[in-house]
Amino acid sequence: MTRIDTTLIEAARMKSGPHAVVIGAGLGGLASAMRLGALGYRVTVIDRLDVPGGRGSAIWKDGHRFDLGPTIVTVPQVFRELWAACGRRLEDDIDLRALDPFYEIRWPDGSRFEASGDTDRMIEEVRRLSPGDVDGYKKFLVDSEARYWFGFEDLGRRSMHRLRDLIAVLPTFARMRADRSVYAHAARRVKDERLRMALSFHPLFIGGDPFNVTSMYILVSHLEKEFGVHYAMGGVAEIARVMARIVGEQGGAVRMETDVDEILFDGDRAAGVRLAGGEEIAADLVVSNADAGWTYSHLMRNRPRKRWTERKLDRSRWSMGLFVWYFGTKGTRDMWPDVGHHTILNGPRYKGLVQDIFLNGKLSDDMSLYVHRPSVTDPSVAPDGDDTFYVLSPVPHLGHDNGVDWTNEREAYRKKVAHILETQLLPGFAEHLGPEEILTPLEFKSRYNAPFGTGFSIEPRILQSAWFRPHNVSEEAEGLFLAGAGTHPGAGLPGVISSAEVLAQLVPVPSEVAR
Known part of the structure; x- marks a missing residue:
């Protein structure tokens, strides 16, 4: 298990300049x-x-590495630009492998759909399932690209904190x-229900209900096609480890196994943090990569709030939980030759299951599963000849x-999952x-301080996105900034990395910071 060298704290003390405290060593915080x-x-x-990484961290058991959270990199250039901002090259530190195919979707009727970045291959996959939907799929690709340029390259890479x-x-x-949902937009373009699912399920990867999340999120289809789906050798945990190392090489410090209990204020300005053990650390600005809900409800529990009150947080819609x-x-390693790096197993229901998860709060007997088998790409996740799932x-x-x-x-649900894996x-x-490990919403709540044990913080509905989302520059106090899934632009690796890019546009340059 790789840990951070705490002697870097001494290196940080040697660096001059204003001090910033970042709460949380998730990808957004790093x-x-x-x-x-x-x-x-x-x-x-x-x-x-x-270990660093937050939801993108890993645990090791008997030679197996279990990557706990995100498994793919979909927009490598946001990482390249981050590295470039630090005077570095991503390729010198991280080995990204393009996946082909990206993933395979399977339905109970035995049909399959293989997603890739090759437009001609994708058109043929659509034609094989539903020949009458080819023209509609081509229109969907045009729709997706237009929303990418507006929703990601424009809105997603600048602050939306001003009305x-x-x-x-x-x-x-x-x-x-x-105002139209992702599913509704897909349904306007294709008629086959399997294709409607294949073109609309992506919001689930960022905690959104495809039947209610804004259709702006069809931009993900363009992201996949244009930039590919990649796997980082060593997992996302390796990206986090390198990011933490770079922070240290810049003269910063990464303190692990240290719990922040409260943000401190000097009048209307964030002035540092108090740790669970009572130690206080002064800062010229504070960045919270903790969940936005936790930041406002717990880390600011002793301070009146203007917008993100308990009432507003309670009335917000939150992403689903995860059983992993x-x-x-x-x-x-040589078994199941037709099972690749990523497989999506669909249950018999799509809309009904999503409604049970997001609206009814009901644990259904049927389920859909996302299966990650990194050992087909990265042998380091398991001992020779073994697999990690x-x-x-x-x-x-x-x-x-x-x-x-x-x-x-927990155990009853695990048995249901095992039955589906065994039979399908x-x-x-x-x-x-x-070896095995299970995370339920209970563990997400205790391990990550996630409100209600959610997997992705506040759900990205239209009235909980952009200006409506917790802002990167807090409305509640000067000198307080937010990064990560719960703020703009949202969850997913491209979103949390972009939140840091937006934050860097908002913080004062060090020479302007008054001590």
């Missing part, structure tokens, strides 16, 4: 620290876990029918009435099981 360090700030990153910024883009939102089963299998099922978060009691349901994807896998 990217923020790199950006601030490049600007000339002396940075201290503080995290309660034992006038929102007002200025309302005509474009209207013209692009941002990580396990190793012994001697299986990550199987994810979206489930309700803990905030619903009569919520799921995971203490009692990995026959005989149970006979080869090695």
Whole structure:
């Protein structure tokens, strides 16, 4: 297990310049620290876990590495630009492997859909499933690209904290029918229900209900096609490890296994943090990469809030929870030759299952699964000849009435997942099981301080996106900034890395910071 050298704290003390404290060593926090360090700030990153990465961290058991959170890199240039801002080249530090195909989708009727970055191949996949939907699919690709340029390259890479910024883009939102859901937009372009699912499920990867999240998020289809889907050798945890190392090389410090209890204020300005043990650390500015809900409800619990009050947080809609089963299998590397790096197994329902997860708060008997088999690309995740798997099922978060009691349901649900894997994807896998680990919404709540045990913070509905989302520059106090999934532009690796880019546009240059 790789840990951060705490002697870097001494190196940080030697660097002059204003001091910035970053709460949380998730990818958004580390990217923020790199950006601030490049600007000339002396940075201290503080995290309660034992390794950097937050949701993108990993755990090791008996030679197996379990990557706990994100598994792919979809927009490599946001990382390249981050590295370039620090005077470095991403390729010198991170080995990204393009995946082909990106993933395979399977349905209960035995049909399959293989997603790739080759437009001609994708058109043929559509033609094979539903010949009458080819023209509609081509139109969908045009729609997706237009929303990429507006939603990601424009809105997603600049601050949306001023109301006038929102007002200025309302005509474009209207013209692009941002009020329509992702699923509704897909349904207008293709008639086959399997294709409607294949073109609309992507919001689930950032915590959104495809039947209610704004259709702006069809931009993900263009992201995949244009930039590919990549895997970082060593996993996202390796990216986090390198990012933490760069922070140290910039003269910053990364303090692990250290819990921030409260943000401190001097009048109306953030002035540092108090740790759980009572130590106080002064700062010229504070960046919270903790969940936005946790930041406002806990880290600012002793301070009156103007916008993000308990009432507003309680009335917000939150992303779903996740049940994730990580396990190793012994001697299986040559088994299941048709199971690639990523597989999506669909249950018999799509809309009904999503409604149970997001609206009804009900743990259904049926499920859809995302299966990650990194050992087909990265042998380092498992001992020779073995496999490592990550199987994810979206489930309700803990905030619903009569919520799921995971203490009692954990094992029963694992058995249901195992049955689906055994009968639909990995026959005989149970006979080869090695080490395993399970995360439920309970663990997401305790490990990541995630409100209601959510996987992705606040759900990215239209009235919870852009200006409506917690801002990168806090409305509640001067000198307080937010990064990560709960702020603008949102969840997912491109979103959290871009949140640091936006933050760097908002913080004062070090020479302007008054001590």
